[in-house]
Amino acid sequence: MKLEYEVVPLHTKHRFTIARAGHTERYAVWVRLSEEDGPSGWGEADPSPYYGETADTVRAALEGCRRVLEVARDPFALQEIEAACLADLGGAASARAAIISALYDLMGKRLGAPVHRLLGLDPSRAPWTSFTIGIDESEVVRQKVREAVVDEFPILKVKVGTDLDEEILSIVREEAPDVRLRVDANTVWNPKQAVSRIEALESFELEFVEQPVAAHDIDGLRFVRERSPVPIIADESCVRATDIPRLVGAVDGINIKLAKCGGISEALRMIHTARSHSLSVMLGCMVETSLGIAAAAQLAPLVDYADLDGAALLADDPFSGISIARGRVHLSAEPGLGVFRR
Ligand SMILES: [Mg+2]
Missing domain, CATH: 3.30.390.10 (Enolase-like, N-terminal domain)
Structure with a gap:
């Protein structure tokens, strides 16, 4: 080739x-x-x-x-x-x-045949995907949340870990009172701080908290999970399948990304390893075009939570064939990944 x-x-x-x-x-x-x-x-x-x-x-x-x-x-x-x-x-x-x-x-x-068919998967079983709100000034956050509401995203994932958390989450709840809300601290809290921050943010009705503490701090994750009223998902702590066994008991689930783990085959190994340890599975992404998202989305029917908004964050997406409407990922029935360069 x-x-x-x-x-x-x-x-x-x-x-x-x-x-x-x-x-x-x-x-x-x-x-x-x-x-x-x-x-x-x-x-x-x-x-x-x-x-x-x-x-x-x-x-x-x-x-x-x-x-x-x-x-x-x-x-x-x-x-x-x-x-x-x-x-x-x-x-x-x-x-x-x-x-x-x-x-x-x-x-x-x-x-x-489309890849999801090769894998024996029914695309209608894919969970809703969230839309991510980054850390920003109030008016920018408000504008982004309004855009997400117009696009009918039923789930928002909000980046936290600064002094602005309460302000940002208040704006999100004002503009989108009914959405499911997840937060992601991207490793910045220490374990004790994470527990008190999660307690402080709990009133915003969080579905789960992603990566509250440092990637290497598995005991810290366990400490937080034992005290947290909401589930804890490992992202930076869980790169590939071999990371999963040591996370058992320390988190409720893991976040898989193709760019982090090394592709569809490793992601499948991670899904099966997580399932065999009764962990929930989230499928995430980086900022990617629809070409990258289409590859991850083929696996979406196998997971509990999806965060596949990478292409929706782009000003210009050079690929078509996959779309997200009202938080639902629509996979193409075309052969392969089903995407085309515009
Ligand atoms: Mg994350």
């Missing part, structure tokens, strides 16, 4: 700030694998600097895989390709995710 890729800047509609950092520009890398005289499979890498990835590390990781991919003649040899690339890819999870997505896209196109 022939490997091609392209680094593209992604622009968000609004500046998007979380407790850890704020960005206005990010990069995605579009990967295309094509067979001679055959269809092309597309995948997207959405590198996160928090996990040590940039467009340059993705590029280097893809070059490291070039030979394995160019020798491979068959996208159905996915397990073999993944194993061969693993040694070269190391921690380059988003690069790996892009390759795996492109292979699945290609398999679906070869068979004339």
